[in-house]
Amino acid sequence: MTFLSRFLSRLAAPLLALPLLTVSPAQAQTALAANDVIREITDAVGLKARFELRATRDVDNAAAVVYNGKRFLLYNPDFLSSVNRAGHTDWAGISILAHEMGHHLNGHTLRAGGSQPADELEADEFSGFVLRKLGASLAQAQSAMATVPDDGGSATHPGRAPRLLAIGQGWQRANSQIVASARTAAPSAVPAVVAAASRPPQPVSTYDSTPVRLFPTVEADENAREMVAISQSNGEAVRLVGQLTFRNDPTRRYYLTNALKVVRVDDEDNAEVVGRITRTTNETFPYVLTDSQQRRLFITERGDVYDKEGQRVAKVHDPS
Secondary structure, X not given: OOOHHHHHOOOOOOOOOOXXXXXXXXXXXXXXXXXXXXXXXXXXXXXXXXXXXXXXXXXXXXXXXXXXXXXXXXXOHHHHHXXXXXXXXXXXXXXXHHHHHHHHXXXXXXXXXXXXXXXXXXXXXXXXXXXXXXXXXHHHHOHHHHOOOOOOOOOOOOOHHHHHHHHHHHHHHHHHXXXXXXXXXXXXXXXXXXXXXXXXXXXXXXXOOOOOOOOOOOOOOOOOOOEEEEEOOOOOEEEEEEEEEEOOEEEEEEEEEOOOEEEEEOOOOEEEEEEEEEEOOOOOOOEEEEEOOOOEEEEOOOOEEEOOOOOEEEEEEOOO
């Protein structure tokens, strides 16, 4: 069995210990990226990740397991890097994490008996569904599975052909939802009126609005937390209220200021304005980001950022 095809095999024996890896800076970045992927997947399906993500070399590939009553999603960062190289895209590794996450969210790990072909196909379909929600093409969603030699299947795992088909079915289901959503106006976001309420209902925010301080400032109250950077143009402190993370460059720091300007922050916390965000009248994309070259990106109410081709390219979230 080749190294790449080993991801088809699930963990067969209980793990006695689950140590964290001692990793290089590059591997640490992989671990951070994996956590971001899990967060984006749960955002896409509207669920919470009730399991612990852990990088470890105690597995050859990736596995969803339950140990001492606790759920884990284990992955080998070296394996994910190898899959991405073989598939010529980072979507390959994302699809594997989505597949294993599908086992947890579909309740497969709560049953005894180990892997079953039907469970694997269900997790494959979940992977295809999620990757389309995140902006992957069908070929990108199938990239990891396409690199695996077709061994005809086994008692626990189907062969390559039905698994590619299951990924495609999930992708097409999500694509149909996205197309249908684009054709209809979004429903009203006005909350329900609660009878006999003692006080008016407060608006619900998707993100924690507590400001976070990057470093202490003289003006800041001692009990407050805020994140600030130094403007390169005038040397004054700029308050940062949101962070913009691009999928193709997740390590570069972009932030949203309280003046709705987009700034790029360097390692010395100097901020350079590179764009601005304005409101629109479009219900699906109520905000638009325009950079210095007048290129535009479109932002949903939840902070998902799309380009003009409809691909999800970034996410606006709490500063960290």
